[in-house]
Amino acid sequence: VREAFQRQRAFVADASHELRTPLTLLRGNAELLQMTAAAHLSSEDAQSFREIVRQTEQIERLISDMSTLARMDEGQLLLQPAPVDIGELLRSAAADARLLAAGKDMAVYLETDGDLRIAADETRVRELLLALVDNAVRYTPPGGTITLRATAADSHVEVSASDTGPGIPPEHIERVFERFYRVDPSRSREQGGSGLGLSIARAIAEAHGGSLTVSSKEGTGATFTLQLPRSGPPAASG
Numbered sequence: 706v707r708e709a710f711q712r713q714r715a716f717v718a719d720a721s722h723e724l725r726t727p728l729t730l731l732r733g734n735a736e737l738l739q740m741t742a743a744a745h746l747s748s749e750d751a752q753s754f755r756e757i758v759r760q761t762e763q764i765e766r767l768i769s770d771m772s773t774l775a776r777m778d779e780g781q782l783l784l785q786p787a788p789v790d791i792g793e794l795l796r797s798a799a800a801d802a803r804l805l806a807a808g809k810d811m812a813v814y815l816e817t818d819g820d821l822r823i824a825a826d827e828t829r830v831r832e833l834l835l836a837l838v839d840n841a842v843r844y845t846p847p848g849g850t851i852t853l854r855a856t857a858a859d860s861h862v863e864v865s866a867s868d869t870g871p872g873i874p875p876e877h878i879e880r881v882f883e884r885f886y887r888v889d890p891s892r893s894r895e896q897g898g899s900g901l902g903l904s905i906a907r908a909i910a911e912a913h914g915g916s917l918t919v920s921s922k923e924g925t926g927a928t929f930t931l932q933l934p935r936s937g938p939p940a941a942s943g
Contacts, residue, residue, distance in 0.1 A: 724768050732761040770901040774884065777908050784826040784912060786937040791862050792821040794830055795855050802838040802851055811842070812850045819857025824937030825913055833909045833917075836902035837866040837929050844870035844927070861915070861935060867928040873921040881919055882907045903929075913938045 735757045743751065799815040806813065841851045849869040856863050873881060880886050885900040903917075910917040914934050921927035 724764075728761055728765055728768070732758060732765070735761065767901070770905055773905055774901065774908070777905075777912070784829060784938045786824045786826055786913075788822060789825045789827045789830060790822050791825075791830070791855050791864060791933070792817045794827070794834055795821075795853055795864060797831070798834040798838050799853050801835055802842055802853070805839060805842040806845075806851070809842070809845075810847045811845055814850065814852045816852065816854045818855070821855050821857055821862050823862050823933055823935045825933060826938070829909045829912070830933070833906045833931070834864070834866075836906040837931070840902060840929070841866050841868040841870070844868060846870065849926075861932050864931040864933075865928055866931075867926060869926040872923040872925050873919065873927050874923050878919060878921065882917070906931075 735754055739746075739751070739754045739758070746754070795817060796815060799813050802813045838851070838853070845851055845868040851869075852865075852867045854865045854867075882903050884904045907917040910931055910933065914937075915932045917929065917931050919927055919929050
């Protein structure tokens with residue numbers, strides 16, 4: 706069984722690597738044609754090119770997510786901890802949320818309190834926070850709100866991302882961090898997403914010696930809570 710899982714992880718890693726180059730070329734050529742032939746394209750053709758670019762971006766994100774998970778499974782995702790201000794990263798995440806929510810009449814609030822400096826891998830924590838805000842935007846209806854909070858404790862920093870979406874039924878709470886798991890598959894297909902973001906976010910939190918949990922009541926939204934230690938990742942992860 707262990708050998709089978711190892712072969713599976715190796716296949717995912719190799720396939721992700723091999724798919725990157727043709728997808729990059731496909732996307733680049735589509736964008737080039739968009740720019741050079743824009744004046745000669747009908748509105749229908751222009752829309753087709755935009756859709757090609759959008760779909761290749763989606764596939765590239767999926768490949769990147771799968772590659773990240775494969776490295777995590779192999780224990781090869783080495784963190785590079787350095788001094789990081791979580792408040793600054795959360796402000797950037799709030800800006801990302803507002804961009805993602807453009808056109809949805811959605812309010813994004815940010816609250817920070819205390820000394821939010823920790824030792825962490827900035828790139829990976831940014832990735833984690835983006836997964837949380839992306840998830841919140843996807844499941845918050847127009848007119849809803851997203852609230853991002855960061856508070857300081859002696860040993861750790863706590864970040865929460867709350868939304869006013871439909872919430873998560875109790876029977877699904879324990880499974881939202883599973884790979885490819887979707888609470889409502891039909892809605893998720895409409896909204897896009899790979900189904901890997903929350904799984905990667907939790908893995909990044911745990912690699913730092915922290916945690917990522919969720920609480921929710923159906924019909925009243927959900928809150929994802931991240932805790933990261935001030936001292937940084939365990940020695941084996943750095």
